[in-house]
Amino acid sequence: MIMATYQTLEIERAGRVATIWMNRPEVFNAFDEALIADLRDACIELDADVGVRVVVLGGRGRHFSAGADLNWxxxxxxxxxxxxLDDARRFSAMLRGLSEMSKPTIARVQGAALGGGTxxxxxxxxxxxxxDASFSTSEVKFGIIPAVISPYVLRAVGPRHALRLFQSAEKIDAQRALAIGLVGEVVAPDQLDAAVAKLAETLVGCAPQAQKAAKDLxxxxxxRPIDDAVSEETAQRIARRRxxxxxxDGIAAFLEKRTPAWLR
Incomplete structure (x- = not known):
């Protein structure tokens, strides 16, 4: 597969794991039109690459992403x-493309993850x-709102925490982010790469089509309320998957103590 060349990103591969590195360390990986377009295209490219099982998003330098570029x-x-509106739609399409990738995605966060970085x-x-990571939905400090990122932050932390974060613009540390569900794990800075690699390895060991089906589930x-419709839908989903x-192959491999096809 021919890999595209990106102005603001680097794509690094290690086995079945691809890392998208935002590569604007001189501005703390703040994003502008070019970075938004590159991230959207990279997500499309890696999602279509059958050799990639897990995608990691990281930022070169001291910070993950300081949010919107001031010049932008x-x-x-x-x-x-x-x-x-056109500008916001491009940003929205990039975030949705990242969120809806058919394979697992991991954010590798160090330093600042502000505004759109969150x-x-x-x-x-x-x-x-x-x-050492810190997070903030800082938009109200500039007279704007975190509208485009709101579905993803709400999904992670829920409306109660979002109400405070969106209105106060306060900066929270990694432990607070862990407590409210914005991140799933906090490690020492020198252990960040090892922790990401360990999770990626665990994800690679699982069935890729089942992972996509689990995400869709x-x-x-x-x-949704737990009613007859949900009960029926979940029954149909597991029946189709079985x-x-x-x-x-996965069940047979377990019983026969052999490697499943997706790991060969």
Whole structure:
């Protein structure tokens, strides 16, 4: 597969794990139009690559992402409403593309993850933070709101925590982020890569089509009442999955004490 060349990113591969490195350390990986476009295209490329089983999102340098580039914000402040809408739609499409990848995604967070940087971490399926990481939905300090990132932050922390974060713009540390569900694990900075690699290895060991089906299951069932419709839908989903070749091979491999096909 021919890999694209990106202006603001580096793609690093290690076996079946691909890491998207935001590569603007001189501005703390703040994003602008170019980085947004590159991230969207990289997600599409890696999602289509059958050799990639897990995607990690990280930032080069001291910080994960300081959010919106100030020069981008300055340009946007002069846009018409229609131009601002087009700009916001591109940002929204990038986050949705990251969130809806068919394979597991891990945010590798160190240093600052501010504004849209918090949104990027929340849009990934999982997040591991270094103990020096900090997070903030700081938009109200600039007279704007965290609208585009809100579905992903809400999904991670729930409305009660989001109400405080979105209105106070306060900065929280990694332990607070862990407590409210924004990240799933906090480790010492020098252990961050090892922790991400360990989780990625665990994910690679699982059935890829089942992982995609599990992700779809959560999207379909979350926040719905446990009623007859949900009970029937979940029964149908497991029945369909048991009938797949992947499931049949996985169960047989376990019983026969052999390696399943997806690990060969």
């Amino acid at each position: 914000m300055r340009r946007a402040s002069g846009y018409s409403e229609a131009e601002n 949104g990027l971490a929340a849009a990934c399926d999982m997040a591991i933070a270094a103990s 959560i999207a379909a069932i979350n926040a 009938a797949t070749d992947e499931a049949k």
